[in-house]
Amino acid sequence: MSNPAATADAPARAAELMEKIKDHTARVGVVGLGYVGLPFAVEKAKVGFRVLGFDRSAARVDQVNAGRNYIGDVRDQDLRDVVLRQGLLAATGDWDRLPEMDVVVICVPTPLTRNLTPDLQYIEAVTSELALRLRPGQLISLESTTYPGTTEEVMQPLLEASGLKEGRDFFLAFSPERVDPGNKRYSTRNTNKVVGASPGASLEAALAFYRQTILKVVPVSSARTAEMVKVFENTFRAVNIALVNELAMLCDRMGLDVWEVLDAAGTKPFGILTFYPGPGVGGHCIPLDPHYLEWKAREFNFNTRFIALAGEINRRMPEFVLEKAMRLLSDHGLGLRGARVLVLGVAYKKDVEDARESPSAEILHQLVRRGAAVSYHDPMVPRFQEHGHDLQSRPLTAQALEEADLVLILTDHTRVDYALVVAHARLLLDTRYATRGVEGGRGKAVLL
Numbered sequence: 518m519s520n521p522a523a524t525a526d527a528p529a530r531a532a533e534l535m536e537k538i539k540d541h542t543a544r545v546g547v548v549g550l551g552y553v554g555l556p557f558a559v560e561k562a563k564v565g566f567r568v569l570g571f572d573r574s575a576a577r578v579d580q581v582n583a584g585r586n587y588i589g590d591v592r593d594q595d596l597r598d599v600v601l602r603q604g605l606l607a608a609t610g611d612w613d614r615l616p617e618m619d620v621v622v623i624c625v626p627t628p629l630t631r632n633l634t635p636d637l638q639y640i641e642a643v644t645s646e647l648a649l650r651l652r653p654g655q656l657i658s659l660e661s662t663t664y665p666g667t668t669e670e671v672m673q674p675l676l677e678a679s680g681l682k683e684g685r686d687f688f689l690a691f692s693p694e695r696v697d698p699g700n701k702r703y704s705t706r707n708t709n710k711v712v713g714a715s716p717g718a719s720l721e722a723a724l725a726f727y728r729q730t731i732l733k734v735v736p737v738s739s740a741r742t743a744e745m746v747k748v749f750e751n752t753f754r755a756v757n758i759a760l761v762n763e764l765a766m767l768c769d770r771m772g773l774d775v776w777e778v779l780d781a782a783g784t785k786p787f788g789i790l791t792f793y794p795g796p797g798v799g800g801h802c803i804p805l806d807p808h809y810l811e812w813k814a815r816e817f818n819f820n821t822r823f824i825a826l827a828g829e830i831n832r833r834m835p836e837f838v839l840e841k842a843m844r845l846l847s848d849h850g851l852g853l854r855g856a857r858v859l860v861l862g863v864a865y866k867k868d869v870e871d872a873r874e875s876p877s878a879e880i881l882h883q884l885v886r887r888g889a890a891v892s893y894h895d896p897m898v899p900r901f902q903e904h905g906h907d908l909q910s911r912p913l914t915a916q917a918l919e920e921a922d923l924v925l926i927l928t929d930h931t932r933v934d935y936a937l938v939v940a941h942a943r944l945l946l947d948t949r950y951a952t953r954g955v956e957g958g959r960g961k962a963v964l965l
């Protein structure tokens with residue numbers, strides 16, 4: 518199909534886009550206003566770009582337009598400033614506004630299906646909407662984590678069905694988001710960003726765009742390379758976490774303190790990187806992304822054995838926590854059935870309000886299944902709806918701690934008063950070593 522809007526004047530089109538990017542007059546569209554998209558949209562607006570967020574959730578669109586924040590990593594004041602005071606950020610659910618954009622950044626979810634295969638329905642849905650409205654001169658950049666090949670094999674053909682050609686009429690890149698929710702030191706701006714696209718106009722335009730807000734941008738030679746970089750980073754974490762989780766289970770059996778082992782090993786000034794064990798992995802990335810690579814590798818008749826093993830070990834951790842909880846209760850003449858268990862922390866990691874894929878869900882569910890009376894406290898997650906349970910966070914008081922037969926720390930939020938926990942818990946199982954440094958902690962808490 519040929520598109521009448523396409524002309525042969527590709528260099529001029531690229532040059533025009535570069536000018537708009539450099540003087541910040543380029544209109545920026547951000548599709549998917551979640552943990553990745555909203556901070557990104559705010560960051561771009563803060564340097565003067567006019568940003569329009571697209572989301573299929575009407576509630577999110579309304580919240581953004583009212584300047585009401587719902588993402589922990591965004592400062593309330595920053596959102597209010599760019600939306601209400603400067604009018605640089607707005608949101609919409611109207612796809613027909615896509616052609617107004619010079620740059621479109623896609624930050625939609627990439628979950629797994631029930632069979633642990635990639636579920637690209639969100640990327641495909643957005644790309645199809647874009648293809649219907651694509652106009653010459655636009656830069657499209659995918660930020661969602663996915664397997665190597667998605668941008669070139671899935672998005673590019675859909676977009677080129679418009680009759681426009683990548684690298685000549687429109688520009689296409691993949692630039693993985695590396696945001697670490699809750700991290701106070703590294704934000705979007707000071708986290709190096711990898712950008713992959715075909716050499717030439719697509720790569721140049723994408724590099725210029727990201728350089729406007731990010732201190733160091735790292736170019737790679739293709740979108741597929743950048744996609745591999747991102748899944749490798751998350752696989753690296755999944756595998757190293759699995760390694761220390763396995764060590765924790767072995768140390769438990771050998772009567773060794775895994776935390777003491779890790780602290781001492783971490784003093785080696787080279788050749789070691791300390792990871793910590795825990796009740797399992799959670800969130801939208803570590804438990805899911807390696808399976809994207811595992812799935813793609815099969816196309817090449819290749820088994821990614823580290824990924825499979827890491828997934829197996831990490832998924833075993835909730836069961837190990839339960840076993841350890843039962844042992845602790847039994848050492849004190851108690852059983853899980855009828856025991857009152859107070860869970861501290863249901864978010865998947867410290868200082869975030871995100872409970873997606875949290876190992877706490879499985880642990881809490883198994884505790885209930887085995888007859889325990891479970892309640893929880895999490896200062897970041899007021900309500901927890903998982904595995905058919907619907908619980909409200911209860912206040913953390915001396916009485917609540919004393920009433921519990923077992924207090925089980927699953928997330929080490931900074932805001933929790935661990936001195937209070939150590940002082941009043943009767944039995945305490947600490948899967949994160951959150952009680953490190955608390956007076957009396959070593960005598961009271963049983964560690965993972």
Ligand SMILES: NC(=O)c1ccc[n+]([C@@H]2O[C@H](COP(=O)([O-])OP(=O)(O)OC[C@H]3O[C@@H](n4cnc5c(N)ncnc54)[C@H](O)[C@@H]3O)[C@@H](O)[C@H]2O)c1
Pocket residue numbers: 548549550551552553554571572573574577624625626627639642643660661662663694695696697698801802
């Ligand atoms: N959360 C993280 O820490 C993190 C870090 C790095 C990378 N990522 C990756 O970034 C991507 C987005 O993750 P997230 O955590 O921001 O997800 P999220 O669920 O917080 O946000 C996704 C947003 O996209 C919207 N959306 C879904 N389908 C849509 C559609 N068809 N059209 C318009 N909007 C749509 C949703 O309503 C939601 O607001 C994923 O691929 C994820 O793996 C996430």
